[in-house]
Amino acid sequence: MPFGIGHEIVCLISRSALWSFFADIKLQDEHNVPNEGPLIVAATHHNMIVDPAILSVTFPEQRRLHYWAKDSMFKNSYAAKFFDNCGVVPVDRKTKNNAQLYAATYRVMRLGESIAVFPEGTSHTLPRLGTFKDGTSFAALEYAKLLEEDPRPNPDGSLPRRANIVPVGIVYPEKSKYRSVAIVKYGTPIDVEPYMATYREEPKKAAKQLTADITSAIEALTVNAPDWESRDAAEMARWVLFPGENGSMRDYISVTQSLINAVNDLSQTDQDISLLKQSLRSYKLELDALALKDVHIAKYNEKDITAASTTIELLRRTLASLIDLPLFLPGLVGHLPLYIAGYYAGKFEIYEEVRAQNKIVLSLFLVPFIYVLAFIWGWLTLFGGTFFGFFVALATLGVFVWYHVTSIDERYESFKDLVGRWRLFDAVVLGRGMWRRKERILQLKKLRDVNVAGVRRMIKTYKSKNDDVHAVWLAIRSRVRQFGDPAKLHGRKKKLAKQFEWAFEG
Structure with a gap:
């Protein structure tokens, strides 16, 4: 055929x-x-x-x-x-x-x-x-x-x-x-x-x-857990062990599966690991309920979440976004109908396995209309509707689409982080919302500290006793070796290396 x-x-x-x-x-x-x-x-x-x-x-x-x-x-x-x-x-x-x-x-x-x-x-x-x-x-x-x-x-x-x-x-x-x-x-x-x-x-x-x-x-090629409690606990353990990494991890499958195996097996015999498993799951569920990511809480890992620190971080993020906005605004405006449609396509779909499909299909339906309108507007408005302008407008549209897609990742991550900062500001400084969100966020910060200490203790205790923990330890050590001499690090790499300080020895 x-x-x-x-x-x-x-x-x-x-x-x-x-x-x-x-x-x-x-x-x-x-x-x-x-x-x-x-x-x-x-x-x-x-x-x-x-x-x-x-x-x-x-x-x-x-x-x-x-x-x-x-x-x-x-x-x-x-x-x-x-x-x-x-x-x-x-x-x-x-x-x-x-x-x-x-x-x-x-x-x-x-x-x-x-x-x-x-x-x-x-x-x-x-x-x-x-x-x-x-x-x-x-x-x-x-x-x-x-x-x-x-x-x-x-x-x-x-x-x-x-x-x-x-x-x-x-x-x-x-x-x-x-x-x-x-x-x-x-x-x-x-x-x-x-x-x-x-x-x-x-x-x-x-x-x-x-x-x-x-x-x-x-x-052997996928990530499998006996239940959602084990899966969620392992996912949060991975977040706190490998800050700044998620699907971008080159060893995502093996590390996540090893953590699932370790948390599930060790919790059967070690009461502390059993409690840690429950604590990690609670941390994830509370993050989801507050529409926050671990990175938002991790920022305050060594200081209290105060009105001053929350406001300063929000202003810093907002200013950085405003400086970058003029370069990204045309693409954002042009693609805004796609983002709105994708948001609602996912929001009203109850089955997660269908959401990505709905977002993609709806976008495919809208894209021709948006790009045709953008092309016609550019050809007539910017290039006077001339024969030569037709080809220039076509090339301009291609560059416009390419630039937006290739540059969106960093901007999208910044946008999601900014939204999280606004939520923290709303809860901590403005004190708005129900269910005592400020107190919940402060408790969430304490829960993260407990989980970070517990996960690191599990790794250090069982790295030579449990094969799955040993595999995770090797993955952590591979990151540590890439940093080289911590004294020579600067900027973002230095901040990231600081979160691996506990693993620099041993």
Whole structure:
């Protein structure tokens, strides 16, 4: 099944949408993906249509991916032609016969092409992977069996090959947040040959075994917790251990998973860790309730939150934003409808796994109108509607869009920080709002101090006794070594190094 222009258009739109929504999409261990032969790419599915979009535009070696869709979607001739053009493969869900169920899939794989599937079946927001279905396993095993029964060459003379299964973990530290990060981690391909003897005798048993192994492989590529308490506690432990880092961490997956394992395991035998786990969760929930980030409280880690310090910090941040505003204002005004639409698209969606999709789709709908209007205004107003001005206006619009997207990250982080400073100012200085917010913030600062001390104590106590804690300690020490001599540091790097002082020795 060849790919047509429809596939290229969809990928182009997806690439543009992802570039504007995510600050970065990090690929890890992409060398694990074979550069030839048919593949079944089994990926996590936590973010609706964002998942296939990311896979399609970032898959190594620019290999194209087919996707499954129920065959009823192909009943309309125009829809069928479009889906075929995009490389979508129909699946007959009404039959119990695997050879018939995946017939179109097998035709694709005989040509050496690849299918991307989501074994969890549906998108979700859980602290760990969902239950994997056996469809991926049956497709791979039945195809291998068919090749044994029918090994004849393809029409082009090439010999068909079995399809290896490539496990993929798509991890989103903040999956519904604008300008967040996505991490795509590839695992070692799984060969179906070891399962074939069992499959010939007991197909269901072999499929279950393969599904279990696919699940284990993808678990190793992702972040999984037994419950939200463990997940939230580990996330906050990571925030206080690695200030200034979140999804930007090169070792986000391994560090976060090690912290989940450590907090969950040690809390079973150590009462202090059990209390720390509860305290970290409480800290996160209170931050969320006050719409604050750890960085806002961390600023006051060594001083009281006073009216003077809060006001000074707010004025400093506000002045810096005002100085930078003239350079960023045109792009901000031009894209303001997108930001407003994205805000409300996320605000009124109750399912987190749908929010990013809604924001992206709504923005894609609005972008043509905004950019066409901006182009017409620029061409007629700035360049007099001339023939030469048409091309200058077009180039100007391209630069305008590029500059805004590439420069927005620092400004957006500054804006979020400024909003947090205003909330602190409102609570501490103006004393407005219900639920005694000033007292809650002061208590939050004390709770953070307790958590920071507790997490550091856990690391120092168990760094030589627990493998997961030891892995986190090595990650911390790698940061410390990068600072070099603390006496020679200046500015922001010196402030950051100060928060790692506790780990400089040992």
